[in-house]
Amino acid sequence: MRRDSEQPKPQLFLQETPARPAEDICLETRHLSLDYQARVGKENQTRRALEDVSLQIARKRVTAFIGPSGCGKSSLLRTFNRMTDLDEQSRLSGKVLLEGEDIHARGVDVPMLRRRIGMVFQTPNPFPMSVYENVAFGLRLVGENDKRHLDDKVESCLRSAALWEEVKDRLHDSALGLSGGQQQRLVIARTLAVEPEVLLLDEPASALDPISTLKIEELIRSLRSRLTLIIVTHNMQQAARVSDDTAFLHEGRLVEFAPTDQLFTNPRRRQTEDYITGRFG
Amino acid sequence: MSHPDTNRASSSLLRPREPLVGRLQRYWRDGGPWGWLNAMAVSVSLVLVLGLLSLLVVGSFSHFWPSRLVEVELTAQPGQSPTALTTTRGEPAADNRHLLGELMHEEMRRVTSGEGDDARQQWWLLQTSSRDGAAASWQWLPETLLDRMTFPSQALMLEMRDGRTLYGMPRALSDPMTGEMDHTPDVGDGPVRPLSEDAEPLFARLKMIESERRQLQALRLDSEALSSRYQALQQSLESRRSATADGDPARTQEDAELEQQMQEELEEVRSAFIEREGQLSALRDALAGGQLLLGGNGGYEGRIALDDIRNAWRPNAMGFSGRLMMTFKRFRDFVAGAPTEGFGGVWPAIFGTVLMVVLMSIMVMPFGVMAALYLHEVAHQGRLTRLTRIALRNLAGVPSIVYGVFGLGFFVYGLGAGIDELFYSERLPTPTFGTGGILWASLTLALLTLPVVIVATEEGLARVPRRLREGALALGATRLETLKRVVIPAASPALMTGLILAVARAAGEVAPLMLVGVVKLAPDLPLDDSFPWLHLDRKFMHLGHQVYDLAFQSSDAFSSRPLVYATALVLVVVILCLNLSAIRLRHMLAQRYKGATE
Numbered sequence: 001m002r003r004d005s006e007q008p009k010p011q012l013f014l015q016e017t018p019a020r021p022a023e024d025i026c027l028e029t030r031h032l033s034l035d036y037q038a039r040v041g042k043e044n045q046t047r048r049a050l051e052d053v054s055l056q057i058a059r060k061r062v063t064a065f066i067g068p069s070g071c072g073k074s075s076l077l078r079t080f081n082r083m084t085d086l087d088e089q090s091r092l093s094g095k096v097l098l099e100g101e102d103i104h105a106r107g108v109d110v111p112m113l114r115r116r117i118g119m120v121f122q123t124p125n126p127f128p129m130s131v132y133e134n135v136a137f138g139l140r141l142v143g144e145n146d147k148r149h150l151d152d153k154v155e156s157c158l159r160s161a162a163l164w165e166e167v168k169d170r171l172h173d174s175a176l177g178l179s180g181g182q183q184q185r186l187v188i189a190r191t192l193a194v195e196p197e198v199l200l201l202d203e204p205a206s207a208l209d210p211i212s213t214l215k216i217e218e219l220i221r222s223l224r225s226r227l228t229l230i231i232v233t234h235n236m237q238q239a240a241r242v243s244d245d246t247a248f249l250h251e252g253r254l255v256e257f258a259p260t261d262q263l264f265t266n267p268r269r270r271q272t273e274d275y276i277t278g279r280f281g
Numbered sequence: 282m283s284h285p286d287t288n289r290a291s292s293s294l295l296r297p298r299e300p301l302v303g304r305l306q307r308y309w310r311d312g313g314p315w316g317w318l319n320a321m322a323v324s325v326s327l328v329l330v331l332g333l334l335s336l337l338v339v340g341s342f343s344h345f346w347p348s349r350l351v352e353v354e355l356t357a358q359p360g361q362s363p364t365a366l367t368t369t370r371g372e373p374a375a376d377n378r379h380l381l382g383e384l385m386h387e388e389m390r391r392v393t394s395g396e397g398d399d400a401r402q403q404w405w406l407l408q409t410s411s412r413d414g415a416a417a418s419w420q421w422l423p424e425t426l427l428d429r430m431t432f433p434s435q436a437l438m439l440e441m442r443d444g445r446t447l448y449g450m451p452r453a454l455s456d457p458m459t460g461e462m463d464h465t466p467d468v469g470d471g472p473v474r475p476l477s478e479d480a481e482p483l484f485a486r487l488k489m490i491e492s493e494r495r496q497l498q499a500l501r502l503d504s505e506a507l508s509s510r511y512q513a514l515q516q517s518l519e520s521r522r523s524a525t526a527d528g529d530p531a532r533t534q535e536d537a538e539l540e541q542q543m544q545e546e547l548e549e550v551r552s553a554f555i556e557r558e559g560q561l562s563a564l565r566d567a568l569a570g571g572q573l574l575l576g577g578n579g580g581y582e583g584r585i586a587l588d589d590i591r592n593a594w595r596p597n598a599m600g601f602s603g604r605l606m607m608t609f610k611r612f613r614d615f616v617a618g619a620p621t622e623g624f625g626g627v628w629p630a631i632f633g634t635v636l637m638v639v640l641m642s643i644m645v646m647p648f649g650v651m652a653a654l655y656l657h658e659v660a661h662q663g664r665l666t667r668l669t670r671i672a673l674r675n676l677a678g679v680p681s682i683v684y685g686v687f688g689l690g691f692f693v694y695g696l697g698a699g700i701d702e703l704f705y706s707e708r709l710p711t712p713t714f715g716t717g718g719i720l721w722a723s724l725t726l727a728l729l730t731l732p733v734v735i736v737a738t739e740e741g742l743a744r745v746p747r748r749l750r751e752g753a754l755a756l757g758a759t760r761l762e763t764l765k766r767v768v769i770p771a772a773s774p775a776l777m778t779g780l781i782l783a784v785a786r787a788a789g790e791v792a793p794l795m796l797v798g799v800v801k802l803a804p805d806l807p808l809d810d811s812f813p814w815l816h817l818d819r820k821f822m823h824l825g826h827q828v829y830d831l832a833f834q835s836s837d838a839f840s841s842r843p844l845v846y847a848t849a850l851v852l853v854v855v856i857l858c859l860n861l862s863a864i865r866l867r868h869m870l871a872q873r874y875k876g877a878t879e
C-alpha cells in the first residue's frame with residue numbers, strides 16, 4: 001500500500017457532521033480517499049473506493065455506516081485499523097486520527113493499533129481451535145500465559161459477549177462446532193479480550209438467522225457503555241435499532257452523517273431520502 | 282425432446298415405445314458406454330494391483346512353504362556312475378544309490394530319442410546338502426534314473442544358525458552333559474534309514490536349548506551389570522578413603538561406618554557376580570555338549586552341535602497346520618533375521634529403508650515447508666516467483682538417477698570430502714563422509730522429494746481462507762505470529778499430504794541410492810548402542826536394492842527368484858506401513874483442524 005502526499009481536495013459535499021466538542025471525538029478522518037488498482041486484461045485500472053471522506057466519530061456511541069452495496073463501507077472501516085495495508089493494490093490519501101494521532105504516521109505500531117481498534121468480520125471466522133483458545137488467543141499474543149488470569153479473562157469476555165451460558169461446558173471443544181451466531185459472538189468475545197477502545201463490526205449479522213441477529217444487536221447495545229462501536233450494515237432497520245449516529249455513503253462519498261433519528265426521520269439530502277425510503281439501493 | 286405424438290403422450294410420464302435404433306442412440310447419448318469404459322479402466326487397474334500383490338504373496342510363500350523331503354533310490358547303471366553321486370570333493374560316495382533332499386520342482390521335458398521321435402520325460406529337481414555341509418547343491422534327476430521314491434516321515438530338515446540348510450535322518454542324540462552318544466549308531470542297514478527311535482527327544486532338547494540361550498543372554502547382561510556396579514562401588518570407596526585418610530581430623534566415626542557399609546556391599550556384589558559367572562559357564566557347557574548324529578547322503582554321518590541348529594523340521598510328518606506354522610516361522614525369520622550365506626534375513630535392509638525414509642522426512646519437511654512459506658507468504662507475487670514455481674514443478678519430473686549423480690558429485694565428492702579434510706583428516710585416505718553413506722542418501726532423496734513437498738504445502742497454504750489470517754491480524758498478531766499460530770496449523774494436513782507423497786516416492790527409489798551409499802551387505806546397522814548411536818557416515822542396506830541385487834546379480838536363479846518375490850513383498854508392506862502412518866497423522870490433524878480450510 002502506498003500513500004500519496006496529502007493534498008486537500010475541494011469539498012464537493014457539505015460535511016454535516018454532528019457538532020460535538022473535540023474531546024468527545026474518538027476517531028476522525030480527514031479528506032480520506034482510497035483507490036484500488038486492479039489488473040483488467042493487460043492494463044492497470046484504478047478504482048476509487050473512497051472519495052474525500054471526512055468524519056468525526058464520537059466516543060462511546062454506536063455509529064452505523066449504511067449505503068448500497070459497493071459504496072465503500074467496508075473499505076472505510078478497514079482503513080481504521082489499517083487492514084487496507086494487506087491489499088498491495090490499495091492507495092490511500094488523507095488522514096485517519098485515533099485520539100488525535102495519525103494512525104498512518106511513521107513508526108506507528110500496527111499490531112498495537114489493531115489491539116486498540118478491534119474488528120469483527122462479516123463471516124464468522126473463529127480459529128480452528130477450542131473455544132477457550134480462541135478467546136485466549138489475543139492474550140497469549142501479548143505473552144499472557146498465567147492459567148488463572150486466562151481463565152478469569154475468558155469467562156468474563158464470554159459473559160460480556162452473552163455466550164458464557166451456552167459454551168461453559170464445552171470450552172475445550174472445537175470452536176468450529178458452534179452455530180454461526182455463537183461463532184460470531186465468540187469472535188466478539190475474542191476481540192473484547194484484548195480490550196479495544198473501538199470495535200469495528202462489518203455487517204456482523206448479515207450471515208446469521210433473525211434470532212442470532214437479535215442477540216448480536218442486544219450485545220452491541222450492551223457494549224455501548226464500554227467502548228466506541230462502528231457498525232456497517234446494509235440493513236436500515238438494524239442501523240435504526242442499534243446506532244446513535246448514522247453515516248450514509250454513496251459511491252465512495254460521505255453523503256450525510258447525522259444522529260440516527262434525525263437521519264431517518266428528517267434526512268437533509270435527497271439521495272439519503274431516496275435510499276432510506278427504498279427508492280434505490 | 283419432441284415426439285410426434287407429444288399431445289397424446291403428454292398425460293403419461295412413460296416414454297412411448299421406441300425402435301431399437303432410437304434406444305441405442307439414447308443409450309449412447311446418456312453416456313452408458315462411457316460409464317462402462319470407466320468401470321473397465323477401474324477394474325483393469327484393480328486387477329493389475331491385486332495380481333501384482335498375489336504374485337508376490339504366492340511367489341514368496343511357495344518359498345517358505347515346506348516342500349516334502351524325498352529319498353530316492355537310483356537305478357544302478359553298470360559302467361556309469363551318475364555325477365550326482367559324487368561328493369563335493371569329487372570322491373565317489375560310499376553309497377551312491379540313495380539320495381535325500383528337498384523336492385523343489387518337477388517338470389516334463391521333451392527328449393529326442395535316437396529315431397527322431399519325441400518322448401516326454403519327467404524330471405525332478407532335488408536340493409540336497411552335501412556331506413560336509415557346504416552350500417546346498419541342486420540335482421536334476423530324470424525318471425529313467427530313478428528306481429524308487431519314498432517320503433520318510435522321520436527325515437529332518439535343519440536350518441543352521443549360519444544360514445545353511447541340512448537334510449538327513451536322525452540317528453542319535455548325545456548326552457548334554459558328557460557329550461557321549463546315548464545310543465550306538467546303527468549304520469549297518471543302509472545309509473539313510475531312519476532309526477526306530479523317533480526324533481521327539483531332539484525337538485525337546487532344541488526347545489530347551491532355546492530357553493537356555495535366553496537364560497544365557499539374561500545372565501550375561503546381569504553379570505555385566507554386576508561387574509560395572511562393582512567397579513563403580515570400588516572407585517567411590519577408594520576416592521572416599523583417599524579423601525579422608527586415617528589421621529585426618531575430619532575423619533569421623535560416621536565416615537568409618539559408611540566405609541564399612543560400602544565394603545560389605547562390595548562383597549555382596551562380588552559374590553553375586555561369582556555366582557552368576559558359575560551359572561554362565563555351566564550353561565555354556567550344557568549348550569556346547571549336545572550333539573546330533575545325522576545320517577546324510579552317500580552313507581556319511583556327521584555330528585552336529587545342537588547349539589548351531591536354529592530350526593529343525595520334519596516336513597513329511599507335519600500336517601497342514603504344522604506346515605502353515607512353519608511357513609510363518611520361516612517368514613518371520615526372513616523378516617527379522619540378518620543376512621547370512623545362503624538363506625538370510627532382510628532385517629537390516631528393512632531397518633535401513635525405514636531409517637533412511639525417516640531421516641529424509643526430517644530433512645525435507647522443514648526445508649520444504651519453509652520454502653513454500655517463502656513462496657506463498659513472503660515473496661512478492663511477481664514474474665520471478667512464477668518462474669521459480671514453474672521450475673520447482675519441473676524439478677519434480679527430473680529422473681531420479683540424475684539426483685543420484687548430483688548427490689554423488691556434490692554431497693559425496695564435494696561436501697563429504699570437505700568434511701573429511703576438516704574433521705577426519707587423521708583417518709585419510711580412508712574416507713569417512715567422503716564416500717556414500719546414509720546421510721548423503723537421505724539428503725539426495727530429500728532433494729528429490731523437495732518439489733513435491735513444496736507444491737503440496739503451497740496448495741495447502743492457498744486453501745487457508747483469508748478470513749482466518751485477517752482474524753489473527755485484526756487481533757494484533759504480527760505476520761509471523763499469524764503464520765505460526767493460525768496458518769500453519771490450518772495447513773498442516775496439507776503438509777502431511779506432502780509428506781505422504783514424499784515418503785511414497787522416496788521409499789521406492791533405488792537407482793540414486795546405489796550411487797550414494799546403499800550396499801548389498803553392510804557390516805553394521807547405521808543405528809546402534811555405540812556412541813554416537815546414529816552413524817550417519819555408515820553405508821546401509823535397502824530393500825529395493827536387495828530386490829535388484831537378487832534379481833540381477835545372483836548366479837543362482839532357482840534359489841533367488843522366490844527371495845526376490847519375498848523381498849519385494851516386504852518392501853511393498855514397509856512402504857504401505859510408512860504411508861499408512863503418514864496418512865494416520867494427516868487424518869488426526871485434519872480431524873483437529875476440520876473445517877478450517879473450505
Ligand SMILES: Nc1ncnc2c1ncn2[C@@H]1O[C@H](COP(=O)(O)OP(=O)(O)O)[C@@H](O)[C@H]1O
Nearest residue numbers: 036038049068069070071072073074075076087
Ligand atoms: N481488495 C480490493 N481490490 C480491489 N477492489 C476492491 C477491493 N476491496 C474492495 N474493492 C472495491 O472497492 C469498492 C468498495 O468496496 P467495499 O468497501 O467492499 O463496499 P461495501 O462494503 O460498501 O459493499 C467496490 O467497488 C469494490 O469492488
Ligand SMILES: [Mg+2]
Nearest residue numbers: 073074075202
Ligand atoms: Mg462490505
